[in-house]
Amino acid sequence: MQENDRDLLPEGLGDRLPQQAWASQTVRRAAHDVLASHGYARVETPVLEFEKALAHRMAGVQVRRMFRFVDPVSMRMLALRSDITAQVARIAATGLAQAPRPLRLSYSGQVVTIKGDGLDPARERLQLGAELVGADSTEAVAEIVELAIEALRAAGATGVSVDFTLPDLVDTLSAGALPLPSMNIEAVRQMLDAKDAGGLVDAGGEAYLPLLYAVGPFDSAIEQLAAFDVGGVLASRIAALRAIAARVGGKARLTLDPSERHGFEYQSWFGFTIYADGVPGSLGRGGTYSILGQTGRNPESATGFSLYPDPLIESLSAAAGEERRLFLPLGHDREVASRQRAIGWVTVAALSEADDALALGCSHKLEGGEAVAL
Numbered sequence: 001m002q003e004n005d006r007d008l009l010p011e012g013l014g015d016r017l018p019q020q021a022w023a024s025q026t027v028r029r030a031a032h033d034v035l036a037s038h039g040y041a042r043v044e045t046p047v048l049e050f051e052k053a054l055a056h057r058m059a060g061v062q063v064r065r066m067f068r069f070v071d072p073v074s075m076r077m078l079a080l081r082s083d084i085t086a087q088v089a090r091i092a093a094t095g096l097a098q099a100p101r102p103l104r105l106s107y108s109g110q111v112v113t114i115k116g117d118g119l120d121p122a123r124e125r126l127q128l129g130a131e132l133v134g135a136d137s138t139e140a141v142a143e144i145v146e147l148a149i150e151a152l153r154a155a156g157a158t159g160v161s162v163d164f165t166l167p168d169l170v171d172t173l174s175a176g177a178l179p180l181p182s183m184n185i186e187a188v189r190q191m192l193d194a195k196d197a198g199g200l201v202d203a204g205g206e207a208y209l210p211l212l213y214a215v216g217p218f219d220s221a222i223e224q225l226a227a228f229d230v231g232g233v234l235a236s237r238i239a240a241l242r243a244i245a246a247r248v249g250g251k252a253r254l255t256l257d258p259s260e261r262h263g264f265e266y267q268s269w270f271g272f273t274i275y276a277d278g279v280p281g282s283l284g285r286g287g288t289y290s291i292l293g294q295t296g297r298n299p300e301s302a303t304g305f306s307l308y309p310d311p312l313i314e315s316l317s318a319a320a321g322e323e324r325r326l327f328l329p330l331g332h333d334r335e336v337a338s339r340q341r342a343i344g345w346v347t348v349a350a351l352s353e354a355d356d357a358l359a360l361g362c363s364h365k366l367e368g369g370e371a372v373a374l
Contacts, residue, residue: 010123011121011123012115012116012121012122012123012124013123013124014122014124019317020313020314020317022317023313023314023316023317024126024313026155026156026316027128027155027156027309027312027313027316028108028126028128030151030154030155030156031108031128031151031152031154031155031307031309032106032108032128033154034147034150034151034154035106035130035147035151036106038104038143038147039104040104040105040106040130040147041104041105041106042105042106042107043088043091043105043106043107044107044109045081045084045087045088045091045107045109046081046087047080047081047109047110048078048079048080048081049078049079049081049087049090050071050074050076050077050078050079051063051066051068051076051077051078051079052076052077053090054066054079054081054086054087055079056292063079064114065082065113065114065115066079066080066081066082066113066114067079067080067112067114068080080112081109081111081112082111082112082113083111083127083306084107084108084109084111084127084129084306085129085131085304085306087107088105088107088131088304089131089133089291089292089302091105092105092131092133092291092300092302093291093292093293093300097293101133101134101135102132102133102134102135102140103131103132103133103134104130104131104132104133105130105131105133106129106130106131107127107128107129107130107131108126108127108128108129109126109127110124110125110126110127111124111125111126111127112124120281122310125308125310126308126309126310126313127306127307127308128151128306128307128308128309129284129286129304129305129306129307130144130147130148130151130304130305131302131303131304132144132302132303132304133291133300133302134300134301134302135301135302135303136268136269136270136288136289136301136302136303138240138243138244140288140303141240141244141270141287141288141303142243142244142247142248143303144286144303144304144305145162145244145247145248145272145286145305146247146248146251147305148162148272148274148284148286148305148307149162149248149251149252149274150251151307152274152276152283152284152307152309152312153251155309155312156312156316157276157277157279157283157312158276158277158278159253159276159277159278160251160252160253160274160275160276160277161252161253161254161255161274161275161276162248162252162253162254162255162272162273162274162275163254163255163256163257163260163272163273163274163275164218164241164244164245164254164255164256164257164258164270164271164272165256165257165258165259165260165261165264165270165271165272165273165287166234166237166241166258166259166269166270166271167260167261167264167267167268167269167270167271167287168267168268168269169211169234169258169259170185170188170189170192170208170259171185172233172234172237173208173230173233173234174188176231176233177230177231177233178207178208178230180204180205181204184203184204184205187199187203187204187205188200188203188204188205188208189259189261190203190261191203191205192205192208192211192212192259192261193259193260193261193262195212195215197209197212200212208259210224210227210228211225211228211258211259212259214228214256214258215255215256215257215258216255216256217253217254217255217256218241218245218249218254218255218256221255221256221257221258222238222241222242222245222256225238225256225258226238237269237270240269240270241256241270244270252274260273263285264285264287266289267287267288267289268287268288268289268290269288270287270288270303271285271286271287271288272285272286272287272305273285274286274305274307276312278315279311279312279315280311281311282308283307283308283309283311283312284305284306284307284308284309285305285306286303286304286305286306287303287304287305288301288302288303289302289303289304290302323346323361323363324344324345324346324363324364325345325346325347325348325360325361325362325363325364326340326345326346326347326348326362326363326364326365326366326371327347327348327350327355327357327360327362327364327365327366327374328347328348328349328350328366329350329365329366329367330350330352330353332349332350332366333369336366336369337349337366340366340371345364345371347366348360348361348362357374358374362374
């Protein structure tokens with residue numbers, strides 16, 4: 001590495017400067033206040049774990065996306081966490097295995113992947129979420145979706161929209177109503193996900209074509225899905241979707257894409273993606289899944305969501321107004337300064353006669369016990 005490259009950061013990683021760090025803390029505090037008010041107890045997890053522990057707890061966790069290396073102490077393979085959900089699942093299945101169910105937990109922290117997603121080069125992101133362990137009923141799902149919306153709105157998001165999906169749709173249909181050879185199931189999933197009608201036919205999934213049109217605003221899309229339902233095999237799922245929508249519909253715009261699969265590697269019967277106006281891409285996902293017990297058996301149902309609010313943080317930091325900062329000259333009255341902080345002022349104390357109030361970003365100066373505009 002050349003001398004002038006010594007301060008460069010690796011691709012996809014970056015610092016948060018003061019305004020961005022302030023926005024990040026504001027988002028985390030607001031979201032956690034909402035989660036705590038609904039009875040979700042906060043847990044914290046280590047950034048490193050044994051690779052095996054992270055990989056086996058939940059089906060679909062992608063080990064190949066994790067940074068891995070050998071622990072010089074145990075000589076076992078370690079992994080840098082790429083998803084905190086699996087760690088919370090471990091806590092629920094071990095340290096809190098005897099806790100009453102349903103168990104409500106929340107968390108936040110940085111996660112890292114080997115490479116970014118699609119056009120997003122970021123390899124480190126803030127993950128913030130909640131898990132409802134021991135339940136994946138319609139009521140549990142509705143609580144989680146409602147909670148995700150409320151947390152985002154409290155954090156500063158506006159125009160929230162939620163897109164529902166049924167991650168196990170192809171498995172459910174291919175097991176009976178619309179049978180498929182096992183070798184074709186994955187290809188049909190991929191073509192539905194890609195919205196590729198020609199590819200779907202080539203994969204042997206011609207009977208699944210109507211699913212490509214059961215997409216869009218919830219009210220119309222759910223009717224399309226109900227009309228497609230072969231033999232009523234999806235009746236319980238459709239009823240659950242309607243019940244969830246009835247509970248949260250007034251709080252966010254709702255859409256449906258029943259065959260969406262990307263990003264729902266370990267979800268079971270229900271999944272959702274959440275968006276907000278003015279923020280590019282999605283802000284998070286959630287849904288139902290299963291947690292394996294300590295022996296790798298006896299799976300436990302769970303429902304949860306993970307938010308990745310970095311785009312919201314960037315938006316809030318760019319739109320933040322000027323902070324009221326009060327310059328405290330040398331020899332100022334400390335009791336007066338304390339009272340000013342108590343009523344909301346941010347104070348910046350001079351350390352020498354050379355300190356300049358304007359250069360230090362202050363809007364006011366303490367003079368005669370009063371804040372005087374500069």
